[in-house]
Amino acid sequence: MPGLNSIDRRALLAYHPGVPPKKREAGRTKPELSKKIEEEVMKLLKVGFIEVSQYPEWVANIVSDSWKMFFDGAVNLSGSGTGAIMISLDGQHHLVAAKLIFPCTNNVAEYEACIIGLQAAIKMGVAKFRVFGDSALIILQTVGEWKTKDAKLLPYHEYLEDLVREFEEISFEYLPRSHNQFTDALPTLSSMLQVTDGLEVEHLKIEVLPKLAYCMIVTEELDGKPWYYNIMNYIKKQEFPKGSTPTDRKYITKMASKFFVSGENLYKRSYDSILLWCVDAAEAIQIM
Incomplete structure (x- = not known):
């Protein structure tokens, strides 16, 4: 390839034989911004921080396949x-x-x-x-x-x-x-790593989490009822789940004292007086 040494590891270019390179259309910059860029470049050239290098026009348009x-x-x-x-x-x-x-x-x-x-x-x-x-x-x-x-x-x-x-x-x-x-x-x-006989470390896997960790504990309800159903039912009707033990009822009563119902929504009273809206799994996913 004219002008390039194909065996020089500092200047290897990936290209496909038989496929002609395409010249990318010139981008446009606002005139006032172009002037500022030009001034900064000239300053760098003047102090010798950068220098001008001549390359074929298509070099910058090569897409790497490495x-x-x-x-x-x-x-x-x-x-x-x-x-x-x-x-x-x-x-x-x-x-x-x-x-x-x-x-x-x-x-x-x-x-x-x-x-x-x-x-x-x-x-x-x-x-x-x-x-x-x-x-x-x-x-x-x-x-x-x-x-x-x-x-x-x-x-x-x-x-x-x-x-x-x-x-x-x-x-x-x-x-x-x-x-x-x-x-x-x-x-x-x-x-x-502390080395011991027979030690084998599995490959490191890094997951990308789009949600906060504590928000991921809300899962789909198996019985079709939201997680707060028993609390809300007790507040509205003073009823306990069928088959609940005295310990279960005592726990629901204690939990219900921290919540209140407004219309069809359940809210939890926080320590700083902020009301927290209780949502089910589907609503939590939609909000997140």
Whole structure:
């Protein structure tokens, strides 16, 4: 491809042969906002904070079809650990983590984290990969900008190069630690794990909850009656459920003293004098 080195891991682009790239229509910005942006850009150019780079127009319009991986290692008083998060094309997150039970430096832990992530990706058949990490040592060595003379790191670097050859396309990019906090938590948790014989930790599953935890305890009533039916029935008719024991009746009487009925609605008196409307499962779901 003219102007691009197809084997340079710093500039790999995902594209489909035979499908011509499409140029995206130029967006429009308000004139007053454009002027402010231009002034800020010129200031950055003047002080040398940014520079102008020339690329083919279609480069910015390429849609990536690569998996992503974020890795990190941790060494602290509790021990050492590694962690990596792989994100598939459909946004699914695959987590791998390991506790290191041998003495190591932080650089070794970073290499271990990157390697276990690459190994997992290879087993899953990932062909195109974008790797992100906050270890400048690993990233810059892998892209060929740095070279290490540390005898402990040379075997790691050589093995990492072997794993890289297993992918059709792969790139390594530096990511500031402030943008890698979630991945940083994995090796920290792994390092704190107390190792015992036969210990096996199940995969971490993180659920996304759209509702408050205490609101989820309201479930569908099996008998078709709301949870407050007996309280409301006692207040309106002074009746107890059939088959109730003296203890049950005493409890209902005590509970009823905290509620009152207005029309067809039941309210609970709170300690701060706010009236709480009692709802059934269907109403709770509709409100939430």
